[in-house]
Amino acid sequence: MTARKQIRLGAHFPGVNNTTVWSDPAAGSQIAFDSFAHFARTAERGFFDFLFLAEGLRLREHRGRIHDLDVVGRPDTFTVLAALAGVTGHLGLAGTINTTFNEPYELARQFATLDHLSAGRAAWNMVTSSDAFTGENFRRGGFLAREDRYTRAREGVDVCRRCGTAGPTTPSSPTAAPGCSCATAASPTCTTRRASSTCTAGSRCRAARRATRC
């Protein structure tokens, strides 16, 4: 007998956009930890695969004013997910994180850390927005041409994969700690330099000019 196809379920935390109803007497905070914890525990009680956080890097503006139909404010994804790792045991923790404005190496560290804290429950929803309006508050601004979004995204994923899988496979072993010479064979060091990682604000990134050296 063939096993029945299993339904995969993610739970999108409501709190932004006009899909969330605020006039309902049962509507609560979109930022208090109790709200996140309640939602996560409910998803886990329902055997969901993961909780899903959207991202808001800059409040939208409409006709030159803050879009007052949006909820004002959305907390940082990594921090919320890390806190939720402590109150759940099985639920996946999926964060929407922009591939354009964040630095690949920093993201690799953040996701590796979240994966450790949650014992293997981290997920990354990759979004590739590159509009200059959002980029203004990031160190390199609106630096990326729209057509280069996926080149940059591929690079972020690649760095995350290389870093994430390059380390010792037995992280709990003290002998495999980073910097310990006995781990060298299993965890090669590498040097990667890519065009879009090193370009400066205002310049146009070219695709994947790379030099990899080990």
Add this chain to the structure above:
Amino acid sequence: MHGRFSVPRSPQGHPVLIQAGDSAEGRDFAAATADAIFTLHGSYDAGRDFYADVKGRAVRHGRRPEDLLVLPGATFVLGDTDADAADRAVEVRRAQVGPQTAIAFLEQIWGRDLSGYDADGPLPAIDPDVDNVSITRGRVRHARDPRTVAQEWRDLAAAKGGLSIRETVIEATSRTSFIGSARTVAAELDRYVQGDACDGFILIPHLTPGGLDAFADTVVPELQDRGSLRTEYTGTTLRENLGLRPTARPATDTTRRTSA
């Protein structure tokens, strides 16, 4: 990057990768790279087309169809009966799209200040200002010509017997929604999955923080009774629970060395 990575290998190696974006380039990126794709393709038939498209792309990238999960976003409204749920769904949509929101939606398409219009009146007779693309900043732009969208909205309003601005926005911006009793909703979600319109859903409740409570209490047991949802977590990682293969070191990883 220089030097050794400063965090030891984590349980999953790297996070489960989800990709959101429906452009051809986004689909290809997902097919080559992602473990799951978050899509807005809603209807059963559109879902089946999208599913076949991206699974085919995954195979062309040397992967198995089951290596890429298709997870559309979906809303739901539950009730004691299907009729009760349908009534509640109408109330929810009216709460989601109040008069102000309706006008704001309209302005995003028309590219004009339409604050003088009555949300309970007809759509504007004037055409969209196609040069004013920055009326709303910080949201994903519609890639389509606003004049085309405007005409579709006018046609929709006329076809439904002369909808108001607010009613038109409610109709035109509706996402896939599963509306009914718990049994009805479970059966419909399962039909999509078993029929290869998707592998599951990212559910978007309309209330925070309790919007998932009734689903967990009533729909989940129905799905379990149908044999379509686990009754306990069997994996130790998210990747295992999703039925995905373990993380391998990247095949293209030129940094790889043979371990001693």
